[in-house]
Amino acid sequence: MEQHFDLVVVGAGIVGLAHALVAARLGKRVVVVDRDAQANGASVRNFGFVTVTGQARGEVWRRARRSAAVWNEIAGPAGIEIVQRGLTLVARRPEARTLLQAFLETEMAEGCTWHEAGQLANRLPGQGEVLGALTSSVDLRVDSRSAVPRLSAWLQAAYGVSFLRSVAVLAVETGRVETSAGALRADSVVVCPGDDLVTLFPDHFAKAEVTRCKLQMMRLADPGWRLPSAVMSDLGLVRYLGYAELPESAALRARLQAEQPAHLQHGIHLIVVQGADGSLVVGDSHHYAPTPDPFGREDVDALILEEFAKVFGQAPPPVLERWTGTYASAAGHSLVAAPMPHVRLVTVTSGTGASTAFGLAEEVVAGLFDLSPGVAA
Structure with a gap:
């Protein structure tokens, strides 16, 4: 006999798990189907940095704020450690300082403060070429390698969410999902395939001109000091739209193009987070292709580490x-x-995904089950 669920979620990455959480909180019977035996994709190959500050103005920024609130709600019950809180976004150039001062005048700067370089000793050990920094209290960081599996286990234990792993989804239609382990009946289906752009509904991905982005990241040994929050630098100001869409970003972009063209060419910006064991996760770069090659480049890693040395004033x-x-x-x-x-x-x-999936999922589930806005929150 085919099993019946209120919701079938295809994909057990953070986006799929966010939809499972929202539906389960509404009392829905949920099953999550994933082709891998364990989390293996983008959801565990990242910083675990739940970034609110700098997200695109309006809808995306609001989703990020809501998602951070959900992370704070579920972390304790799910046994997920919030390893770091806040953000230290350093300005290495006067143009970056000007841009951040403009950002502080917007509604997106709630929870943010400017600090001159001499006020950063507790936030930026081994301070390098830094004029000052914007700090935020609203961002947070989890260890994605452990947080995603713990979230899955908690959804199963606390809400009875079922998981079918090492199971491929072959076809989806209204009310029915065909899998390699048999068919599932469902009132509703949410397909969250990550960067699998060809297995299910490829025409929608093609119409939206979706491609894939490859990033390079590293884990560094414990430096012997502790970061209370994540750290970013000037390069992030021209990638995160909450800053990059402000008029003041043009002068910074021009200077970066003159001084760090290779960093911009490879889509490099600096994010540094620290784990409970003291090790640092550092990245990253951005290269785009329908099927990116799987190989990391030493010259790209060297550019990332060069920016690290400039910010921290040490190798x-x-x-x-x-x-x-x-x-x-x-x-x-x-x-x-x-x-x-x-x-x-x-x-x-x-x-x-880690920064905005919970807020997005509440919107999607509310629409799918014809709920009033906010009911799924």
């Missing part, structure tokens, strides 16, 4: 691990489509 610690990751990429924050009745296709196309 980076030894590299313990290197890896690449890929995610779906397109203009805008996400692709949300209704390929057929009671079916939604949802992919975050901005590399911000």
